[in-house]
Every structure is written in structure tokens, then in C-alpha cells.
Amino acid sequence: MNPTIALECTLCGRVFVPDTERHVCPDHDGVGGILDVQYDQAGARDAVVDRLDDPIADLWDLAPLLPTDGNAIDLGAGGTPLLSAPTLSDQLGVTVHLKDERGNPTGSIKDRASAVLASRALASDQSVITCASTGNAAASLAGYAARTGLDCCIFVPADVPEGKAVQPLVYGADVYAVDGDYDDAFSLCRAVSEQRNWYDCSAAVNPYAVEGLRTVGHELARQTHETVPDWVVYPMGNGCGLAATWKGFDEFVNLGIVDDRPRMLGVQADGASAIHEQFSPDSDEATDPNATTQADSIDVRKPHNARKACRALDASDGATVAVSDDEILDAERTLGRTEGVYAEPASAATLAGLQRAVDQGLVAPGDHIVLVVTGTGLKDTASARTLVDGVEHVPHSPDAIPERE
Numbered sequence: 001m002n003p004t005i006a007l008e009c010t011l012c013g014r015v016f017v018p019d020t021e022r023h024v025c026p027d028h029d030g031v032g033g034i035l036d037v038q039y040d041q042a043g044a045r046d047a048v049v050d051r052l053d054d055p056i057a058d059l060w061d062l063a064p065l066l067p068t069d070g071n072a073i074d075l076g077a078g079g080t081p082l083l084s085a086p087t088l089s090d091q092l093g094v095t096v097h098l099k100d101e102r103g104n105p106t107g108s109i110k111d112r113a114s115a116v117l118a119s120r121a122l123a124s125d126q127s128v129i130t131c132a133s134t135g136n137a138a139a140s141l142a143g144y145a146a147r148t149g150l151d152c153c154i155f156v157p158a159d160v161p162e163g164k165a166v167q168p169l170v171y172g173a174d175v176y177a178v179d180g181d182y183d184d185a186f187s188l189c190r191a192v193s194e195q196r197n198w199y200d201c202s203a204a205v206n207p208y209a210v211e212g213l214r215t216v217g218h219e220l221a222r223q224t225h226e227t228v229p230d231w232v233v234y235p236m237g238n239g240c241g242l243a244a245t246w247k248g249f250d251e252f253v254n255l256g257i258v259d260d261r262p263r264m265l266g267v268q269a270d271g272a273s274a275i276h277e278q279f280s281p282d283s284d285e286a287t288d289p290n291a292t293t294q295a296d297s298i299d300v301r302k303p304h305n306a307r308k309a310c311r312a313l314d315a316s317d318g319a320t321v322a323v324s325d326d327e328i329l330d331a332e333r334t335l336g337r338t339e340g341v342y343a344e345p346a347s348a349a350t351l352a353g354l355q356r357a358v359d360q361g362l363v364a365p366g367d368h369i370v371l372v373v374t375g376t377g378l379k380d381t382a383s384a385r386t387l388v389d390g391v392e393h394v395p396h397s398p399d400a401i402p403e404r405e
């Protein structure tokens, strides 16, 4: 039933039989040779067509497209709504929809990856699962580890938001906050995994993370097949999510089920814009190697999946933009106030990026846009606190409450 047929090196094209949990091509230094999972989907086409317009229950809805054999871990990931955004649409002069990933079991899109990773870890009898994460992937993997009874250790940067550190602890994982940034957490996780033979679920290196994430592309194809969006906007850290969204959507077109593909708009923060600089080398963005961003989920200086992301951007005739932290936080407040959607900074970066793309004329008036709202704002109230007025302390007296104007 598992439709996986091969793992292909994204650097040299060498092809491996997917019989072991191999994660990188041995012909390159370190984790340079990230692998891409390839499928034979001919057998799944009928199932996909039959269910095209059915409500989407969850991520296992199209299990024949996933690289797992059974072990459909039921925590409720996927099957997320595509919300209209009428006020934003009016303000921007385009038609905006929000693919709202906040309702996933641990509050972010990472649950799509973790569901598949945990399923593979169970099938291959792993004892300890681990990942390096800016926060959401850690919380997510820890939740799935709890659900499946797997032992879980995670590595996060020292400045991880409090909510993202506490959440995996509640799920029972051991959390190591590494002296340094995400890149340091990643390299330590990698070194320990190799030494102790732990199962490294870091999205940056484990190809099956992208495979779970691509279900968001499948769902978007199902939800928009009558009017395919002109653009899908995704925030990029390592670049896995954008690559995965494209891969999933593109599969539906290749299967002959959907006619058109969207263009991908990748958004990065000024303080962590390596993919943007690689993809749009002519942009005059200043590169400061010491810069960071408050949008912690995309605060990645050395993206490990830049190659997959750039390929997706290329293939989709896409584009990238980089936005400032002020624009990102402003967009977070705007999303809350216009549509009642409280998203974390990385997710709000999509709105800041769309605004920029409209101003630059990249997105045309009337275009149909989907913003992927990757995670909830509730895990990081500290950054949002700077955006809003404080609460007013009042005595218990009606006279203390002013009339509304």
C-alpha cells in the first residue's frame, strides 16, 4: 500500500531504494545531499478522484498518497479550513483566503510532518525520536511521541518562546535549550543522533517531514480546484513547508485531477533571508550575517532545504520577498483585527509579504491569494504584547466603565 518507490538526491540525482531509514546521500559533506521521496501514484488516482469534493476528515484522508503502511496515528492533524478574508480582501484589492493551520493538534502545521514521522518511527522500531526545532516542530513531535509511546528528546535555540518550551515538557519530552541559535541546535541534534542512533525527525534533514507537510498542498488542491489561486503565500525558514505545499498541489495536476497550478510566493524576514537572496539575487536587500528576527519560526540562517524551496519557486514561476519585523508584527495585529485570526509572527509574515507584493505590482488587482496561516499566536504572547495597549485595571463599579463612543 505504501506508494514510495525511490529516494532521489536533490544534489546529484543518485537514486536509492527506500528500504531503510536513509536520510542523506553519502556522496556529499554533512547533510548537503537531502533526499526527495518519489512515488508511483497511478494506483491512487481513482481514490483521489472519488473523494475530491468530499469533506476532508484529516491528514489520513488520502492515506494512499502517504509514505506509511498503516499506523495512522489519530490525533486530528489536517483537514483544516480554508477561510475567506473579506475585510483583508477589500483592503488589499485582491481575493484573500486563509488556509488556517492553527487548529492542528499542537497548534501548527508541523503536525502534518509529525504524524508521518511518528508513523515511520513506529514502523521501523526506533527507540528514541528527536529533532531540532525553532519551537513548533519540537512541540509537535513531542505530542506525537506521547501519543505513540515513543521516547522523545528535543533541541531548541536558547531564546525559544516560553510557550514553545513548556508545551513539549507537558507532553513528557526532554527539552535541551542549546547555547546558540537554531543552527547550533540543529548541528547538536545531528551529532547526537549519529552517535546514539536516534531517529532524527528534523524537517531540515528527514525527507519524510516534507512528505507529511505536502498534505497541505493536497488539501488546497481539493479545496480550490474550481478556482485555483493565482498565488499561495508561505513563510520560509528552512524552506520545507513551501516546497512541500508545491509538491502536493503539483501532484494533483500531474494526476490530471486539477487543471492549474498556483504560483508560490515565499516570504522571509529581513533578519533571516538566505533563500530570498539565493532566489532573487538582484534584490538590494542588505545582508547582515548577525541579523535575526522576532518571527522565531523562520529565524533560520542556514536553510537546509533551500534547494527544494528554490526548485518549487522556479517550477511555479514564483517569487520571494523579505519583510521587516515591524511589518510582520503590524500584520499580526491586522490579521487579528480584520479577520479574528490570531497567528504567530512567522504566519503573519505571509500577510506582510502579500502587502509588499501588492505594492510592488507582483500581485495584480483581483488576484486570488491563499495565505498559509502556519501556526497559532497563543504560544508567543510576549511578542504580541508589544503590539497592543495594556488592560485597564478598574474598581468594581459601573461608573468606572466609560460609554462606547
Ligand SMILES: *Cc1c(COP(=O)(O)O)cnc(C)c1O
Residues within 6 Å of the ligand: 108, 109, 110, 136, 137, 203, 235, 236, 237, 238, 239, 240, 241, 242, 297, 298, 344, 346, 347, 374, 375, 376
Ligand atoms: C516551521 C514553521 C515555518 C517555516 O517552515 P520551514 O519549513 O522551516 O520553511 C513557518 N511558520 C511556522 C508556524 C512554522 O512552525
Ligand SMILES: [Zn+2]
Residues within 6 Å of the ligand: 009, 010, 011, 012, 013, 014, 025, 026, 027, 028, 033
Ligand atoms: Zn547525492
